[in-house]
Amino acid sequence: LLSEIEAVARRTRISVEAPVRPSLGRRPAQLGLTPREIEVLELVAAGRTNRQIGDELFDRKDGGVHVSNILRKLGVASRVDAAAVAQRLAAD
Numbered sequence: 001l002l003s004e005i006e007a008v009a010r011r012t013r014i015s016v017e018a019p020v021r022p023s024l025g026r027r028p029a030q031l032g033l034t035p036r037e038i039e040v041l042e043l044v045a046a047g048r049t050n051r052q053i054g055d056e057l058f059d060r061k062d063g064g065v066h067v068s069n070i071l072r073k074l075g076v077a078s079r080v081d082a083a084a085v086a087q088r089l090a091a092d
Contacts, residue, residue: 037069040057040063041070041086044070045082045090050064067079070082
């Protein structure tokens, strides 16, 4: 089964590797993000859910609040868009 999954992943160019948390440094501060929001954005880009973010950093309910603030500040509509911004910033 594993070899079949890997073959499909190769054909479709989909990675089966776990997402890596990008290091954004201070760049997002230029976008008006707080240091905590930078941490949360890194976790969003690594594919973490709001619950996982909350468990890792603080109270579970706060994860969604921070993600909502990040989406608003970045002017994006989804977590995927925010993750794309984070990946571009990490690549620069």
